[in-house]
Amino acid sequence: MTDVVSLLGQIEDTGRDPRGPGYVRPGYSRVERELRDWFIAEAESRGFDVEIDHNGITWAWVTAPGENAVVTGSHLDSVPGGGEFDGPLGVASALAAVDQLRESGRLARARRPLAIAVFPEEEGSRFGLSCLGSRLLTGAVGPKRALALTDERGDTFADVLRSHGLDPERVGRDDERLGRIGSFLELHVEQGVGLVRTDQPVAIGSSIIGHGRWHIRYEGEGNHAGTTPMAQRADPVVAAARIIGDIPTIVGRYDGAVATVGRTRVHPGGTNVIASAMDLWLDIRHPDDEVVQDVIEEIARRARDRASGAGYRGHDVQVTVDQESYSPTTHFGADLTQRLSALLPDAPLQASGAGHDAGILAAHVPSAMLYVRNPTGVSHAPEEACEDDDARAGVIALADALAMELGVEGDGEGGAGPGGAGRADGQGDEEHRA
Numbered sequence: 001m002t003d004v005v006s007l008l009g010q011i012e013d014t015g016r017d018p019r020g021p022g023y024v025r026p027g028y029s030r031v032e033r034e035l036r037d038w039f040i041a042e043a044e045s046r047g048f049d050v051e052i053d054h055n056g057i058t059w060a061w062v063t064a065p066g067e068n069a070v071v072t073g074s075h076l077d078s079v080p081g082g083g084e085f086d087g088p089l090g091v092a093s094a095l096a097a098v099d100q101l102r103e104s105g106r107l108a109r110a111r112r113p114l115a116i117a118v119f120p121e122e123e124g125s126r127f128g129l130s131c132l133g134s135r136l137l138t139g140a141v142g143p144k145r146a147l148a149l150t151d152e153r154g155d156t157f158a159d160v161l162r163s164h165g166l167d168p169e170r171v172g173r174d175d176e177r178l179g180r181i182g183s184f185l186e187l188h189v190e191q192g193v194g195l196v197r198t199d200q201p202v203a204i205g206s207s208i209i210g211h212g213r214w215h216i217r218y219e220g221e222g223n224h225a226g227t228t229p230m231a232q233r234a235d236p237v238v239a240a241a242r243i244i245g246d247i248p249t250i251v252g253r254y255d256g257a258v259a260t261v262g263r264t265r266v267h268p269g270g271t272n273v274i275a276s277a278m279d280l281w282l283d284i285r286h287p288d289d290e291v292v293q294d295v296i297e298e299i300a301r302r303a304r305d306r307a308s309g310a311g312y313r314g315h316d317v318q319v320t321v322d323q324e325s326y327s328p329t330t331h332f333g334a335d336l337t338q339r340l341s342a343l344l345p346d347a348p349l350q351a352s353g354a355g356h357d358a359g360i361l362a363a364h365v366p367s368a369m370l371y372v373r374n375p376t377g378v379s380h381a382p383e384e385a386c387e388d389d390d391a392r393a394g395v396i397a398l399a400d401a402l403a404m405e406l407g408v409e410g411d412g413e414g415g416a417g418p419g420g421a422g423r424a425d426g427q428g429d430e431e432h433r434a
């Protein structure tokens, strides 16, 4: 049995950020592929059958593939400058939990098939659309739109798929594969402080709050930084800076809403050049989808107002606002979540402000999440953390949860093994909708 901490240790140097602490593990990059190869080697060394589907999702079948499968897993890509655990903790924990099930004899008695799934481009940091693999699998994004997405270099998703040996013609909703998933469990490092002041290492996800991404483009007039008088400029950077500065005030009027500009791009980007255009990307989240809509409408209206600049000559900076993605608030399946609460009675229920593949799958199959305490509460940054003992507690919780779904709960870690006190009540077999 491999310890989850040593599994993570095997990849701790893969994708380190050359410019500082943290990691850069973009979707469909050399680094993500290296991490996937690591996962495949680990899975094959355990005798699992590994396949990569048309949408780039890696499936490791622990048992023979079949219907009503219990599936666990997460992702291996990261945001730029991300932490060590967001994604890989769920993948490494899946391997370690399956090892525990095997050692305790529970796997041999499993009443349903079991698989581990690794989803590509979960963060959306390369093509702008989060959970790209699970969105394609479920049809939440259509192939036409997905294939036309471009990365910073201008490469389309279709080009990048081809370079990874995948056929763009075959990308898209896969009802057969989706129909095989009976339940999906994703373990993830906590991305907030909810567990920090408790004595609990693990929480159960109740919901994922609604979130959307918008691309705001400002177009002005490029010109010389030395020869263009201030009053004769149409500078998109000035207009964009105004709305960025207004966002905290606008959003502050909506209780519980958060909005972030985490990425900008200035064209053409020269110190002595007045920019011709500026792009910014806006992320807005709130449990009530109508509030998210209100916030973006107000920001868009204000962005247009603020682009008309005093001191600018006749033509104003032009603003366009495009929605890149929107995921409404997801409530995880009540049945599965209740069963998890009964299994882990001390684990608190938590709403998450972060999106996950489990949130996309939840619209189609019973899905649930376990969060493992993060002592810093920081995520999407190098300070993201997870104590070794908490990671191990997460694996035990995941193994027990998988055993519950497999109909072989009862043995626990180091339990009686085959013929032990397994309670096979077949629960979960009838649940088809989260």
Ligand SMILES: [Zn+2]
Binding pocket: 075, 086, 087, 122, 188, 356
């Ligand atoms: Zn994640």
